[in-house]
Amino acid sequence: MLDKFKDECGVFAIYGQPDAAQCTYYGLYALQHRGQESAGIAVANHGDITCKKSMGEVSSIFTPSVLAQLSGSSAIGHTRYSTAGDTVLLNAQPFNVICNKGPIAVAHNGNITNAAALREMLEDEGSIFQATSDTEVILHLVARSREKTLAGALREALLALEGAFSLVMLAGDRVLVARDPHGFRPLAMGQMELENGTTAHVFASETCAFDLIGATYVNDVEPGEMVIVGPEGVTREHYTPVRDTAHCVFEHVYFSRPDSTVFGRPVAQSREMMGRLLARHTPAPADVVVPVPDSGVFAALGFAAEANIPFRHGLIRNHYVGRTFIEPSQAIRDLSVKLKLNPVRHLLEGKSVVLIDDSIVRGTTSRKIVRMVREAGAREVHMRISCPPTISPCFYGVDTPNKGDLIAANSSVEETRKFIGADSLAYLPIGALRESVDDQNLNYCYACYTGNYPTQLVNIEELMASKPKRGK
DSSP: OGGGGOEEEEEEEEESOTBHHHHHHHHHHHTGGGOOSEEEEEEEETTEEEEEEEESOHHHHSOHHHHTTOOBSEEEEEEEEESSSOOSGGGOSOEEEEETTEEEEEEEEEEETTHHHHHHHHHHTTOOOOOSOHHHHHHHHHHHOOOSSHHHHHHHHHHHOOEEEEEEEEESSOEEEEEOTTOOSOOEEEEEEOTTSOEEEEEESSTHHHHHHTOEEEEEOOTTEEEEEETTEEEEEESSOOOSOOEETHIIIIISOTTSEETTEEHHHHHHHHHHHHHHHSOOOOSEEEEOTTTTHHHHHHHHHHHTOOBOOOEEEOTTSOOSTTOSOHHHHHHHHHHHEEEOHHHHTTOEEEEEESOOSSSHHHHHHHHHHHHTTOSEEEEEESSOOOOSOOSSSOOOOOGGGOHHHHSOHHHHHHHHTOSEEEEOOHHHHHHHTTOTTOOEEOHHHHOOOSSHHHHHHHHHHHSOOOOO
16 A cells, blocks of 8 residues: 555754754754654764664653764754554664665655555565665665765665655765655755854754754755755755645644744744634634634634634643644544543633634544533534545645545535534635635645645556455
8 A cells, every 4th residue: 555654754954063963852852743653863973873763752762861972963853653554663763774875864754655666676676674664765775776976876766756755864974855846745944053153054844943943944945856965065956857846735734833934834824814714714603712722723813813703722732642633543542632632611611612623534533522612511612624624545644544534535514513513514615725825826735635646656546446346
C-alpha cells in the first residue's frame, strides 16, 4: 500500500552556529506538536557525525547530559509520529551512516509514494534495510549513487522519488535541504546573526522554531529546490522543474501552529478567515461561540467577530496530553478526549452553544465533545467545522484514516449530525477554504476534501482500490 511508510513529522537544520545541538533542541521543542513518538539530533564536528535519538518527547530525550555529548556547529533534527508501521526506535530519525560519500545523516517530513517500489528494487540489488521508514530508502539511493559529490548524489536520489518530502541532510562540512517539486510539505529558511558577526543559516518545518532561537524568517525553500550551505556559502538550485504546486491546505486548517508562517502565509490569519467565512456561509443562532482547543481557537475568534456573538473558552484543554488526531490507537484516542478536555460549566449551562472545530475525521471525538457540552448544561449544541468534509485519505504525509473510517465519506451531513448528537452541523465550503488561504492561483492540495490527487501514482492506486474484487 502507498501509505505503508507514511510519516508526518517536523524537521530542523542549522549551519554555522557553534551551539548547533542546543539550537536544534529548541527548534524541535517548538515543533513537538508535529510528533511525539520519537526525536533525534545529529551533529557534525570536525568531519564526524554524532547522532542521538530515542522514543518519547524532545524534553525527556535531550537532557543536559545528552546535549553535552553533541558538540558541533551544524546539525539536523527530527520529531516523529508514525502513521503506519512500527513505532520503534529503528524508525526514529535522523538516519546516519558512513558510506563512500563520507558520514551523512538524513531526516524528512512527508511520504514517498513510490518508496515500496524503490525499496524492492534496492533489495534486489543487495541493499539491506533495518527499518520500515521511507527515509532509509533515500539514504540508500544517495549511498549507492556513482556521482562523485554528495550534492550530485542527493540530486540523483531526489529525481527518483515521487510524493511529498521536505528533507534535511547533514554531512561532515555542510547541510543540504530539499523539497519535492509539488511543495506538499512546508520548509522555511531563516538566518541568525551571531555575536561574532557571522550568520548562521536555519531551516524548519515551521517558523515558530525560528522564533524560539532568535532567527529571522527569510523565505521558503521552493518546490523542486535544493539548498546547500557549506564553507563556500549558500547555493540554491532547482534540481527539477517545478510541477503544479500542491501545498497541503491541512497545514493551515489544523497541523501547523497558529504562530507560524507556513507557505509564506500566517497560519493565524488563515484560521481567523476560515471562521469569518464559516459564520457568513453557515450562521447559527447561539448565545456563545466556544472553540474546541487548540486548533479551533482562531477560527472561533473569527466566527464570533463576524457573527457578533460572544467568544468564550468553554472547554479547557490539559496541555500535558498529546493530540488525539495523531495518537496511533483508537483506544488511546477515546481515553484522551476525557483526559484532554474539561467543560467550564457556568459558561455553558442553559446556553445555545456554537462549537467550532477544525475537522471531523471519524466522528467519535466530536460525538464525545458534544455529549460533554450537553452534560455541562448546554441547551443547544451547534457544530461548525472550519474545513469541508474529509472524504479521502491523504497519501502525502498526514495521518487521515482509510476511506472506510472517514465518516464524511460514508455518511451524509445529516447522518453525521445525528451520530455526533448536535442540533445542527455545517462545514466550510471548499471555495471559502480557498479564499481563507488566499489561494488565487490554485497552489494548494485539497485532495482530502475532493478525492482529486495531484500525483498520478496515487490516482492509479486509488482507481485500482475502488474496482470490485473478483471471486475465485
